Amino acid sequence: MPQLPAYTEPLFRPPSEAYSLILQVTNGCSWNRCTFCEMYTQPQKKFRFKPLDELEQELAAIADSGMPARRVFLADGDAMTLSFRRLKGIMQAINRYLPGLNRVSSYCLPRNLRHKTVNELAELKDLGLKLFYVGCESGDDLVLERVHKGENFDSSLAALQKIKAAGAKSSVMILNGMGGTRYSRQHAVNSARLATAAQPEYLSTLVVSFPAGTERYQEGFEGEFEPLDQRGLFQEMEWLLEGLELENTIFRSDHASNYLVLKGTLGRDKERLLATVRAALERPGSVALREEWMRGL
Ligand SMILES: C[S@@+](CC[C@H](N)C(=O)[O-])C[C@H]1O[C@@H](n2cnc3c(N)ncnc32)[C@H](O)[C@@H]1O
Numbered sequence: 001m002p003q004l005p006a007y008t009e010p011l012f013r014p015p016s017e018a019y020s021l022i023l024q025v026t027n028g029c030s031w032n033r034c035t036f037c038e039m040y041t042q043p044q045k046k047f048r049f050k051p052l053d054e055l056e057q058e059l060a061a062i063a064d065s066g067m068p069a070r071r072v073f074l075a076d077g078d079a080m081t082l083s084f085r086r087l088k089g090i091m092q093a094i095n096r097y098l099p100g101l102n103r104v105s106s107y108c109l110p111r112n113l114r115h116k117t118v119n120e121l122a123e124l125k126d127l128g129l130k131l132f133y134v135g136c137e138s139g140d141d142l143v144l145e146r147v148h149k150g151e152n153f154d155s156s157l158a159a160l161q162k163i164k165a166a167g168a169k170s171s172v173m174i175l176n177g178m179g180g181t182r183y184s185r186q187h188a189v190n191s192a193r194l195a196t197a198a199q200p201e202y203l204s205t206l207v208v209s210f211p212a213g214t215e216r217y218q219e220g221f222e223g224e225f226e227p228l229d230q231r232g233l234f235q236e237m238e239w240l241l242e243g244l245e246l247e248n249t250i251f252r253s254d255h256a257s258n259y260l261v262l263k264g265t266l267g268r269d270k271e272r273l274l275a276t277v278r279a280a281l282e283r284p285g286s287v288a289l290r291e292e293w294m295r296g297l
């Protein structure tokens with residue numbers, strides 16, 4: 001009797017994939033060097049990919065269970081590191097076992113697409129792989145270097161443009177507070193420049209947090225990283241929003257790590273969102289904030 005998937009924990013997925021079937025096609029993250037990210041640092045999360053026959057057994061069990069699976073998320077941290085050939089095999093298997101499928105999505109590091117062509121991405125899109133969550137984190141080269149992201153403005157933009165050219169969608173994540181006090185302004189301005197150049201379908205911000213302490217993070221900043229306080233985070237958000245020139249992007253700053261919840265469609269709602277941020281800055285107490293105990297990663 002085929003087995004339902006047994007996950008290697010911990011397992012992470014974007015908030016918007018809460019009702020999706022999570023298929024762990026890889027374990028961990030092949031890069032795993034970003035100094036802010038502790039998600040895949042435990043020994044059991046060492047990177048590996050799951051052989052196709054193992055995945056097929058899981059898919060057969062899911063199909064047999066009658067579990068409705070309209071949306072599938074490919075875990076873990078960068079399933080798109082797999083070759084086009086392997087991803088195509090996975091997508092064909094998913095389609096074979098889950099014929100009612102509507103959309104497949106995955107996290108995607110810009111470097112995961114470096115050796116994939118637009119035609120290959122379009123082929124995967126036609127098989128249902130339609131949405132990529134890209135952890136750009138910043139559009140500022142210096143900040144990206146400090147946190148060992150291994151990407152820069154140009155590599156991030158090239159990946160986002162490739163996704164668009166293939167007819168797929170991207171959801172970009174930016175980390176509020178990632179440059180600390182010193183680089184806050186340039187982080188905001190260049191992140192806005194990146195999003196404006198890429199025009200992603202979705203854009204979200206999370207507040208950078210350090211559940212395991214800042215020691216590893218400080219190394220990249222030569223010990224000079226000064227975290228932003230709440231006011232600093234709001235100021236950075238104002239600079240980011242001011243710089244964004246988006247035509248039709250769903251903007252969400254509602255992840256559990258945010259104090260100030262912001263949601264809207266940009267450009268349409270730019271002035272409304274800016275007014276909320278400015279009220280939080282100028283009239284503390286006039287805008288409801290998420291309590292510290294309710295925040296999380
Ligand atoms: C599970 S990771 C996978 C993303 C993917 N590997 C990439 O880099 O594009 C998802 C996102 O969680 C966020 N994240 C990771 N560590 C974080 C931290 N310490 N504080 C806030 N957000 C964090 C980052 O935005 C990251 O892109």
Ligand code: SF4
Pocket residue numbers: 029030031032033034037038039040077078109135
């Ligand atoms: S942020 Fe993404 S690329 Fe960086 S270590 Fe975490 S999972 Fe890997």
